[in-house]
Every structure is written in structure tokens, then in C-alpha cells.
Amino acid sequence: MTISSQPFGHGLDPGTEPAQGTPGRKLGESSPSDQNKPPHPFRRDLTQGRFLIDSGLTILALTLTFLALVPLVSVLALVLARGGSMLSLELFTDLPPAAGMPGGGLGNALLGTLILVTIASALAVPIGLMAGIYLAEVASPESSIATVVSFAAKVLSGLPSILAGVFAFAVVVLTTGSFSAWAGGVALAILMIPVITLTTAEALRAVPRKLREAAVGMGATRTQTILQVVLPTASSGIFTGIMLAVSRAAGETAPLLFTALFFDYWPEAPFTTPIASLAVLIYNFSGVPYPSQIDIAWAASLILVVAALIANIAVRVVAAQAPSTQTRR
Amino acid sequence: MSTPLQDALGTPASSQTTTAPLINCAIDRLYYGDFLAVRDSHVPITKGTITAFIGPSGCGKSTVLRCLNRMNDLIRGFRLEGQVLLNGHDIYAPEVDPVAVRRTIGMVFQQPNPFAMSIAKNVGFGLRLNRFKGNHQERIRESLEAAALWDEVKDKLHSSGLSLSGGQQQRLCIARAIATCPEILLMDEPCSALDPIATKKIEDLMLELKKDYTIVIVTHNMDQARRVADYTAFFYVDTTQGGRTGHLIEYGPTYQLFENPLHETTARYIRGEFS
Numbered sequence: 001m002t003i004s005s006q007p008f009g010h011g012l013d014p015g016t017e018p019a020q021g022t023p024g025r026k027l028g029e030s031s032p033s034d035q036n037k038p039p040h041p042f043r044r045d046l047t048q049g050r051f052l053i054d055s056g057l058t059i060l061a062l063t064l065t066f067l068a069l070v071p072l073v074s075v076l077a078l079v080l081a082r083g084g085s086m087l088s089l090e091l092f093t094d095l096p097p098a099a100g101m102p103g104g105g106l107g108n109a110l111l112g113t114l115i116l117v118t119i120a121s122a123l124a125v126p127i128g129l130m131a132g133i134y135l136a137e138v139a140s141p142e143s144s145i146a147t148v149v150s151f152a153a154k155v156l157s158g159l160p161s162i163l164a165g166v167f168a169f170a171v172v173v174l175t176t177g178s179f180s181a182w183a184g185g186v187a188l189a190i191l192m193i194p195v196i197t198l199t200t201a202e203a204l205r206a207v208p209r210k211l212r213e214a215a216v217g218m219g220a221t222r223t224q225t226i227l228q229v230v231l232p233t234a235s236s237g238i239f240t241g242i243m244l245a246v247s248r249a250a251g252e253t254a255p256l257l258f259t260a261l262f263f264d265y266w267p268e269a270p271f272t273t274p275i276a277s278l279a280v281l282i283y284n285f286s287g288v289p290y291p292s293q294i295d296i297a298w299a300a301s302l303i304l305v306v307a308a309l310i311a312n313i314a315v316r317v318v319a320a321q322a323p324s325t326q327t328r329r
Numbered sequence: 330m331s332t333p334l335q336d337a338l339g340t341p342a343s344s345q346t347t348t349a350p351l352i353n354c355a356i357d358r359l360y361y362g363d364f365l366a367v368r369d370s371h372v373p374i375t376k377g378t379i380t381a382f383i384g385p386s387g388c389g390k391s392t393v394l395r396c397l398n399r400m401n402d403l404i405r406g407f408r409l410e411g412q413v414l415l416n417g418h419d420i421y422a423p424e425v426d427p428v429a430v431r432r433t434i435g436m437v438f439q440q441p442n443p444f445a446m447s448i449a450k451n452v453g454f455g456l457r458l459n460r461f462k463g464n465h466q467e468r469i470r471e472s473l474e475a476a477a478l479w480d481e482v483k484d485k486l487h488s489s490g491l492s493l494s495g496g497q498q499q500r501l502c503i504a505r506a507i508a509t510c511p512e513i514l515l516m517d518e519p520c521s522a523l524d525p526i527a528t529k530k531i532e533d534l535m536l537e538l539k540k541d542y543t544i545v546i547v548t549h550n551m552d553q554a555r556r557v558a559d560y561t562a563f564f565y566v567d568t569t570q571g572g573r574t575g576h577l578i579e580y581g582p583t584y585q586l587f588e589n590p591l592h593e594t595t596a597r598y599i600r601g602e603f604s
Contacts, residue, residue, distance in 0.1 A: 140405070210442040217400060218455045218505070219432030228454075233445050
């Protein structure tokens, strides 16, 4: 019996192994050291084309991965180095330096970004959440309203952010006659709503049917089923969507240029005065010839990067703690 | 605990005699949209007994079971011709609130489906829905004891219901269903996802629960029907002839249906000549 005629498995059966020294080596040559042993029937032959293709593609994938990491790592390293060196208490408590003046901070921009994101979230989270619940739980899949809403949300989630700014400019700034925190919040909310709507609907649809049946079978009404069973089960997915939307809104610049503008002082009236923000501070200060302002822009970049990092970690922590809907066996 | 429906249904309608079944399920035609899923299936359910629905896949036995607590209402296009009388009252009457029906008739599903919350909260779910005024802790303990799960979970009532094994989860679902003291317990293939040891425990539990509840169980397993059921209903659909409409072939005391079936189809099914 020759080994090469064995298709699979049989070669491992001792009974079919050729006796020692039998000329059974047909799969590649053997080195002098194992001349007395028959070659393993499934020995790896590295000269075969498929091994070369395998290792070639592995090396290619690795190289391209490192290439993709180069800009990412260099941006992070630069932001950490330049921004990190600026960290101090004054950074968070002082107003930005006037042109050519040393020192200063970005307290008003940090507070401004917090205010803008809070206003935007207060508008977008309830609307997006309810729209998502409507799409996934209330509307029948064939209903034309649901089709239109879900199509609109998908289109809007790809909306160029500057259009949200122009829209809020027309709707809020022109009607109130002033750039304001309120206008900026509306612009950011327009960007957040579709993201929250779609991720909420997706998270709700992922809740297994058997859980809904259990609740309905217990005599829960539709509201009780959604509030007490479906929403808690989907909560980590919904939270992920909200954090995604918030961290996107926090870093947006274009919509704020048309709505919140910038303000050199601490936030004042929310409806009638412009308001500072980290993103617009970076936009304004990164192109100026004054070192102190450029330094502040680096520090603002670092804060935005760290905020995005914190949002990401929060999502991971919540997802890890979320109860699995899978049955453990 | 009494729900409005229970109060309303507690006194049987005047025409009832003491031997009348607890549920009189009289399905003439049951549609999903244009599709006639079940026809001509009249099954009485006797109080304090276990009734098993057996038959091949697609014969409509689960559909009929889900008619008994109006779970089919969730399915688009569901339509019933006929009536389901509970203590003489039609639960498909226009004025009936299906939610109230489901609070009187508990259900246990094929897949164990505890909620993603603690064991105690799972069992207390129905109590909270019903705004139960009594001692929740006590009722939760009683229910878990009745479901033969208390000893296994008494030290971890606050860990997730999903941390239990499949068999324990199914007993948790039974505890959850009986916590609100329903009159009737519907079980839709409760053991099909379980190993033989867990199945044995559920079967023992069913025989125990029979003292307090009326149980209807759908099962693929004829031996299980023989072991636990007092009455058995055999449903059938001849898919080989292109049939898609299930219907009742035979209903009777379990021993009679298995030992001395009236219909040739029943006999052949019980002999395992088709499945």
C-alpha cells in the first residue's frame, strides 16, 4: 500500500505506515537527519505555490496595516506631545490669549462645547429615540410613513455637516437675528438625530422575538413590553448610538461656523450671543502666526481626542456589562 | 390574585353544568391572511388535567395552543372562525381585552426565554404587571419552590436569569408563569430544547402542578404525552398530498388514544410509520 494513494486520514493510522526504510518518500525530499524515518505523509512542502501565495499575502496585509496606522499614530503622537505640554490649570480656567499675548486657556471653548453638545443632545436624543422606537416597534414594516422615515434617516446620516449649518443658519440665525448657542445646538442636533434613530431601531430589532413573546404571554401590554423588556435589553446598543452621535457632534466645526460662530469671552445669553467651542477654536487658532494661540489650538485638539477616547471606553464598558440575550448552555 | 377577567369568569355562565370542560376550544377555520392553517378542531380541556397535543410538524398543534391565550393576535392576518370558551365565555368576543386573557392563562415556550434581569425580577415580572399588593418576596419564593428551582437558586436570586442552565431557565420560566396564579398553563414543546435529565424534571413538575393548574402541552414526543397527559389530541396534516391545513383527527383519554385509537391515521402515527 503506498501512502500517496491515501486520500485523507488513513496516513495517520499506524497500520498503513510503511516499515522503516521502505522507499516511501514521495512527498518532497528528506534531510539527512531523518533519512531513517519515513516522511510524514502530510508533510508541509514550502516550495509549493500556495505556501508562497499565503505568506506573500500575509506580508502584504501586514504592510498595508502599518501604512494605515502611520497617519493615525503620527497625529496622535503630535497631539499628545504638543497638546500634553500645554496641560495646566490655567488651560481650563482662562480665556484664550489675544493675538500676540502669551499664556491664556480655553475655558470658554470647553464650556461652550459642553453647552452646545448638551443642547443638541437634549433635542436629538428624545427625537431620535422615539423615531427609532416608532420604526422598530410601532410602525408596521409595510407602512409608507415608516419607509419614508427610515429612508430619510439613512440619507440624512450621510448629510454633509456644512449643510446642517446652513440649514440652522436659515432657520434659527436669520429668524432670531443672532448667532447663538441655541442655533449651534440645533445644527448639531440635525446631525445627531439620524444616527440615534437608525442605531436605536437596529438595536431594538436585534431583541429576540422570544423575549417579546414571553412578555406578551405574561399579559404585558405593548407599552409594558417595550418599556420593561425590549428597551432594557437593547439599552447598550442604544447607548452606543447616542455616544457615537455625541462624539461626532463634539468634533464638528462646519455647522458651528454658521450658527454658534465664536466668542472671545465666557458664554453669555444662550439665544442672543455667539458661543465659543473647541472645534471652532482649533479652526480659528491653527492658522494664525501667534505661538500662544497655536499652542491653545493643540491643547484643544488633545481635549477632543481624549473626549472621543472616553466616549469609546464608556461604550465598551456598557457593552461589557450589558446582559447577553443569548441562552447559556 | 384575581384579575378583572378572572372575576368575570369565576362564575360560570348559566348553561354550564359541573362536567363542562374548563375550556371549550371550537375552531372551525383559522386563517393567516389567505392561508387556511387549521380547520375543524374542537378540543375540550378538562379542569385539573394535563391535555397533550401531538402530531407531525405543521399540523397546527402549536397554532391551536396559541389560540387559547390569544397569542396568535400578534401575527399579522390572523383570523378565527369559531370560538374558544373559557368557563362558557368566548375569549374572542369583541369586547374581550386579550391582555386580560393572557394574565389568566400562563404560557411556557419552546425556547427558555427568561428576561435579561435577575432571577427574582424574572419571577416578579407578572406580579409587577398586575400591581400585586401582597408580599412579592414570599410569592417569588413560593413560585420558585413550586417550580422545583428554589434550592438551586436561593443563594443567587439577584444574579441574571440568563446565568442558569437551559433546564433551570425553563423551570424559571415556569415559576414566572405560575407566580401570578393563572388558572391554566400552556406549554409549547417545553422540553424540546432540553436534555433528558432536565426533561424528566419538567415532567415531574408538570404532574405536581396538575394539582393546582390545568395544563395543556404541545409535544413532539409521544412518550412524553403518554407519561404525563390525561387526555391527548392528535392533529394531522398530510403534507405528502400537498395539504397545508392541519386539523384534529382524534381526541380522547391518553390510554385509549394510544392503546386503541379510533382512526387508522392515529394508529399509524403512534406506530411511528411517519412523523
